[in-house]
Amino acid sequence: MTRSFRIGRLFGIDIEIDYTWFIVFFLFAALLSTDVLANSLPGLSLGARWLIAGLTTLLLFASVLLHELSHSVVARRSGLGITGITLFLFGGVSKMSDEPKSPGVEFRIAVAGPLASVALAFVFLAIAHVVRPLPGGAIGNTVFTWLGGVNGMLAVFNLLPGFPLDGGRVLRAGLWRAMGSLAEATRIAATFGHALGLLMIVGGIMLFALGAGFRSLWLAFIGWFLIQAAQSSYRQVVLRQAISGVPVERVMTGDVKWVPADIPLDHIVNEYVMRHNHPAFPVFDQDRLIGLLCLADIRNVPQERWAQVTAREATPPLSQANTISPQTDAWDALVRMSAENCGRLLVVEDGLLRGIITRTDIMRLMRHRRELGL
Numbered sequence: 456m457t458r459s460f461r462i463g464r465l466f467g468i469d470i471e472i473d474y475t476w477f478i479v480f481f482l483f484a485a486l487l488s489t490d491v492l493a494n495s496l497p498g499l500s501l502g503a504r505w506l507i508a509g510l511t512t513l514l515l516f517a518s519v520l521l522h523e524l525s526h527s528v529v530a531r532r533s534g535l536g537i538t539g540i541t542l543f544l545f546g547g548v549s550k551m552s553d554e555p556k557s558p559g560v561e562f563r564i565a566v567a568g569p570l571a572s573v574a575l576a577f578v579f580l581a582i583a584h585v586v587r588p589l590p591g592g593a594i595g596n597t598v599f600t601w602l603g604g605v606n607g608m609l610a611v612f613n614l615l616p617g618f619p620l621d622g623g624r625v626l627r628a629g630l631w632r633a634m635g636s637l638a639e640a641t642r643i644a645a646t647f648g649h650a651l652g653l654l655m656i657v658g659g660i661m662l663f664a665l666g667a668g669f670r671s672l673w674l675a676f677i678g679w680f681l682i683q684a685a686q687s688s689y690r691q692v693v694l695r696q697a698i699s700g701v702p703v704e705r706v707m708t709g710d711v712k713w714v715p716a717d718i719p720l721d722h723i724v725n726e727y728v729m730r731h732n733h734p735a736f737p738v739f740d741q742d743r744l745i746g747l748l749c750l751a752d753i754r755n756v757p758q759e760r761w762a763q764v765t766a767r768e769a770t771p772p773l774s775q776a777n778t779i780s781p782q783t784d785a786w787d788a789l790v791r792m793s794a795e796n797c798g799r800l801l802v803v804e805d806g807l808l809r810g811i812i813t814r815t816d817i818m819r820l821m822r823h824r825r826e827l828g829l
């Protein structure tokens with residue numbers, strides 16, 4: 456996924472922006488400039504309106520970021536690994552490397568965000584109240600009242616009881632405590648999320664048909680987005696339940712085709728890649744494992760040099776990025792597989808190659824467990 460890019464780091468948490476956020480930025484700035492500011496401050500010039508609208512939208516962005524940071528900080532205090540925050544479309548997601556360990560933890564993480572939004576709403580409304588009598592206070596009053604209102608709406612929207620919205624997480628925490636099963640609680644909470652999404656789509660289209668304007672289609676769009684999110688987060692929980700607790704050594708492929716370090720790439724392409732149809736090979740120098748050679752590593756070398764460059768020269772060295780121990784959880788293996796290690800990891804113990812693990816191995820495990828009703 457390269458739809459987002461990093462803008463910085465706060466409290467050791469990577470902050471990323473999804474490209475969809477630029478659409479939102481423009482839409483909110485346009486709404487503010489042409490609607491809110493034009494109506495309440497008709498005396499402002501067009502340039503001034505857009506400038507104020509842009510600055511206000513940045514404050515909105517900071518509000519959403521604070522909402523997400525609140526989730527992340529509580530999650531981290533509860534011992535969960537937070538890898539980053541991505542701000543997108545109508546909010547953000549905190550990327551957790553773990554699911555909460557208990558319903559209580561889930562509840563606390565979920566409510567932290569809306570509580571931050573409510574607090575922000577009060578702060579902005581208070582500022583609006585304070586600046587109103589000042590010279591030029593009308594602008595500040597309009598802007599901060601709007602920001603207060605939007606933060607209030609963010610709190611209310613996020614508390615709607617559909618997973619993966621915060622309210623859906625609160626619901627899941629309650630169901631989880633009542634039923635004792637995270638998977639079942641997630642299934643029900645995600646069904647609520649799905650239903651809520653449908654309701655928004657139908658509501659948005661009906662409002663539009665009744666002449667409520669294009670803003671009602673925005674509601675339908677958010678509904679569609681929520682349905683996608685409900686489905687994918689449910690699939691992730693199911694997948695996780697199916698494979699966690701199984702060590703890598705029980706899923707890996709043990710008998711691995713390898714290549715010697717000193718043979719040139721053209722030979723590898725002709726004799727190994729074409730013949731064995733594998734996209735990656737462990738590379739050995741005598742008995743010593745030196746790394747994992749992926750097709751992408753071969754592609755990085757210009758084709759006319761394939762006859763001169765050896766496997767040793769083209770192979771990235773062994774590292775955390777391409778190795779894993781046989782006792783590691785299969786779920787962690789899946790999380791760690793990326794394009795960088797061509798979607799596979801070398802299973803290494805005491806410097807010795809035990810096998811190789813791929814996404815396909817893990818999917819096979821999942822399918823078997825499901826067929827066995829495990």
Ligand SMILES: [Zn+2]
Nearest residue numbers: 568569613621
């Ligand atoms: Zn939230």
